[in-house]
Amino acid sequence: MNILVTGGLGFIGSHTVVELLSAGHTPIIVDNLVNSKLEVLNRIQKITGVRPAFTELDVADEAALDKVFEKQPIDAVIHFAGLKAVGESVGKPLEYYSNNLCSTLTLLRCMKKHGTKNLIFSSSATVYGVPPSLPIKEEFPLGETTNPYGTSKAMIERILTDFSKANPDFNIALLRYFNPIGAHASGELGEDPNGIPNNLMPYITQVAVGRRDHLTVFGDDYETPDGTCVRDYIHVVDLAIGHVMTLKKLMENPGLVIYNLGTGKGSSVFEVLAAFEKGTGVKIPYVVGPRRAGDLPFLYANCDKAYKELGYKATRTVEDACRDAYAFQKKNPNGIQ
Ligand code: NAD
């Protein structure tokens, strides 16, 4: 199938493009390079032997996006394009709402116009807010989001839900990712944040290659077994495979579906550091600092629904992800250039 991948040169998008190709699909990438590099296209070609079609555009630019739809029939869209830095979104709410919402609205208009009726949207566990219990199930209500990024995801989920009611012939999957980490096993693709990483794994790998001195663990006084926060870390390749499996489901005309994509297993920050040392032999120096505002002690998924309905189960471990993320960082000490 021809699959339009918005944000396809980004971290999760690029890994998904590789898995789409290996499943026999034809990905067509659009990206405005606001948080990625054109070099990623060369890397995809190096891994797969195929150079997918790519157009540099802003998904909110309707005329430009329209041309991509006109060029060839598109069977489905995977919509990764969006701004995603939680902290940055607090200082730049207009940019976040404008980019994330307008790109989605434009995409929906183009899909409707061109009769493309299958859509996968990148949502986030952040839409649950403070969950009523653990593990987190899809039927839990949407919670209170605490930053414009998270709110933009919750708003888009609502827009897509309304759109689905008005357009019952559309098939839409909201995929709520937990914590994607890791890299492609080749070391060619991985996470390449601008500036100081906000997220745990890229920070750890930058310490591991000597770009940063030490990690600051944000609090060790939580009511968790070792005092540090627990998250559900999913290998980005497993996450990418989840999208390919969701595509199959969409072809059964399910209307709107929601899946958690995680592992169902929580790991604390200290457990991630131990897995990193075990997987790579590198001990990460750290200091314990104060808690980071907004962090919840526990977040992990119940993944039964994705298993039952998609046959999906993440198979890679946190240790695998640490090894792959480190290999990527070693091969690309200053990120993808
Ligand atoms: P990323 O920043 O690496 O990838 C996003 C890509 O979209 C980038 O290549 C960027 O250049 C592009 N982009 C942004 N706005 C665009 C626009 N208007 N038009 C065209 N291209 C645009 O991020 P990622 O980690 O790969 O995340 C992909 C999606 O998954 C995002 O929507 C993100 O919010 C969501 N998500 C990510 C995480 C995570 O922890 N990485 C967790 C939950 C959800």
Ligand code: UFG
């Ligand atoms: N952490 C540290 N030190 C750091 C960075 C992170 O101790 O330098 C800790 C955090 O306190 C947290 C854990 O590592 O306990 C994971 O933090 P991340 O920033 O990697 O991930 P979050 O769980 O905070 O956020 C992720 C995504 C968001 C998404 C959220 C949804 O990055 O996009 O999950 O739950 F909104």
